[in-house]
Amino acid sequence: MYGKGLRPLSIATVAALVVSLSLVFFYAPLDGDQGFIQKIFYLHVPLAITALVGFVIGGVFAILHLRSGEGRWDAYSYVSIHMSVIFGVAVLITGSIWAKASWGHWWVWDEPTLVSFLIVFLMYATYYPFRYAIEDREQQARYASVFAIVAGAFVPLNFIAVRMAQSLVHPRVFATANGGLPGSMMLTFLASLLAIGLLWVTLVKFELTAKSASGQLKRLRRALDAPTPGGASRVAPEVS
Amino acid sequence: MTPTRLAFAAILGKDLRAELRTLQSLPAMALFAVTTFVIFRFGLDRTALSGSLAAGVLWATLLFAAILGINRLFVTEREEGGFDAIRLAPIDRTALFFAKASALLAYLLVLELVVVPIFAVFFLDSAAALPPLALVLLLADLGLAATGTLISSMAVNSRARDLLTPLVLLPLAVPLSIAATGAIEPLLALGGPGYHRFGTWLAVLGLYDLIFLLVGYAVFDFLLED
Numbered sequence: 001m002y003g004k005g006l007r008p009l010s011i012a013t014v015a016a017l018v019v020s021l022s023l024v025f026f027y028a029p030l031d032g033d034q035g036f037i038q039k040i041f042y043l044h045v046p047l048a049i050t051a052l053v054g055f056v057i058g059g060v061f062a063i064l065h066l067r068s069g070e071g072r073w074d075a076y077s078y079v080s081i082h083m084s085v086i087f088g089v090a091v092l093i094t095g096s097i098w099a100k101a102s103w104g105h106w107w108v109w110d111e112p113t114l115v116s117f118l119i120v121f122l123m124y125a126t127y128y129p130f131r132y133a134i135e136d137r138e139q140q141a142r143y144a145s146v147f148a149i150v151a152g153a154f155v156p157l158n159f160i161a162v163r164m165a166q167s168l169v170h171p172r173v174f175a176t177a178n179g180g181l182p183g184s185m186m187l188t189f190l191a192s193l194l195a196i197g198l199l200w201v202t203l204v205k206f207e208l209t210a211k212s213a214s215g216q217l218k219r220l221r222r223a224l225d226a227p228t229p230g231g232a233s234r235v236a237p238e239v240s
Numbered sequence: 241m242t243p244t245r246l247a248f249a250a251i252l253g254k255d256l257r258a259e260l261r262t263l264q265s266l267p268a269m270a271l272f273a274v275t276t277f278v279i280f281r282f283g284l285d286r287t288a289l290s291g292s293l294a295a296g297v298l299w300a301t302l303l304f305a306a307i308l309g310i311n312r313l314f315v316t317e318r319e320e321g322g323f324d325a326i327r328l329a330p331i332d333r334t335a336l337f338f339a340k341a342s343a344l345l346a347y348l349l350v351l352e353l354v355v356v357p358i359f360a361v362f363f364l365d366s367a368a369a370l371p372p373l374a375l376v377l378l379l380a381d382l383g384l385a386a387t388g389t390l391i392s393s394m395a396v397n398s399r400a401r402d403l404l405t406p407l408v409l410l411p412l413a414v415p416l417s418i419a420a421t422g423a424i425e426p427l428l429a430l431g432g433p434g435y436h437r438f439g440t441w442l443a444v445l446g447l448y449d450l451i452f453l454l455v456g457y458a459v460f461d462f463l464l465e466d
Contacts, residue, residue: 066459066462119411119414122411123411123412123414126404126407126408126411129400129403129404129407130394130395130398130404130407130408133395133398133399133400133401133403133404134394134397134398134399135399139397142462142463142465143394143397143398143463145462146390146394146459146462146463147394147408149455149458149459150387150390150412150452150455150459151412153451153452153455154412154415157415157447157448157451158414158415160415160444160447161414161415161418161419161444161448162415162418164418164419164422164437164440164441164444165418165422
């Protein structure tokens with residue numbers, strides 16, 4: 001049931017990625033100040049925005065889970081956070097490349113957005129050891145939801161604290177005095193944001209489909225009294 | 241008193257009495273902190289500290305010492321059946337959260353009462369910064385008590401409890417650390433305490449305390465269900 005609509009969604013994602021990448025390379029003008037390297041902006045910023053929004057969505061699913069007690073919402077929350085952590089790795093790598101090209105160092109400590117993102121990433125990276133250290137399935141789901149809510153409250157607070165601690169050198173492209181991004185760049189950026197957002201949704205849907213399929217398979221095996229291959233060393237969230 | 245307040249007072253009193261009689265956490269925390277000062281003295285090769293170095297050493301030491309206590313906060317509840325008793329009792333479960341957070345706050349305050357003067361004797365030229373420092377530490381302790389209680393109550397029910405508390409709590413304490421060291425740094429500057437952005441940092445600390453006390457209040461119920 002989770003596989004429904006997966007094919008059109010995947011096709012739309014691929015199309016959006018192709019369109020946005022063509023816009024990035026053939027339509028958007030070269031940045032006068034930074035040149036070609038500025039084009040990584042169209043990947044880095046949408047990835048970061050999508051990852052952060054994904055963390056928040058994970059927190060919202062966690063609230064739904066605690067309110068309703070349905071295991072489905074916990075799996076949604078888990079998959080959202082999982083995908084956002086993967087996107088987070090990409091954000092840190094692309095950010096690092098940009099920092100190297102733009103400021104000459106792979107890592108710049110007085111760059112509040114990058115540092116905040118690292119801290120948020122480290123916070124969410126502890127989601128996995130935390131979750132899998134709890135054996136009882138229902139307790140695990142409840143605790144993971146509490147974690148997702150606590151971490152969700154932590155994200156904005158962390159951004160405030162880090163921003164206050166440091167000088168402002170991150171390019172503030174949307175709010176400069178002379179109106180920010182020119183129209184063609186803004187269009188390309190929005191197209192990239194849409195494409196990356198779609199990619200996130202598609203991957204989340206794929207993982208949910210896979211989880212639902214393996215859950216069904218496990219139930220069938222149990223019904224047939226067949227041994228589960230690999231042994232269940234980790235209690236992973238399931239979708240029914 | 242309402243039943244919740246009664247339960248709060250009973251649990252807090254039980255915790256403080258148990259700690260006074262067994263002295264399981266506090267002496268270890270204090271000893272750990274003093275030893276860490278000695279390690280910093282040689283690690284940094286400094287006999288006197290000021291400004292950001294002093295703030296960093298003091299805060300890092302207090303934070304790690306706090307984690308020792310946070311790790312043990314719920315161990316007796318789990319091993320001696322305290323959790324089950326509280327589940328059975330007809331009381332509001334958030335009483336447990338606030339009682340445990342208050343107990344942790346008390347531990348941290350006692351720890352600082354002992355350890356911060358030792359820090360001043362070891363590394364500082366004057367004690368002029370201690371009164372405003374106490375205010376910063378009080379606000380920081382409040383936040384640490386909220387998040388520490390929350391994480392500890394979850395970690396204690398897992399397979400890897402000693403590992404999980406520091407692992408999850410340290411990133412969670414980063415905003416707190418930024419604000420605390422930001423406020424402490426000018427206080428401990430050479431040539432007398434300064435108050436650069438003092439109010440702003442106190443506001444961040446207060447915001448952190450408020451948010452995590454509210455989050456703890458909102459979610460703690462779900463941690464005790466069985």
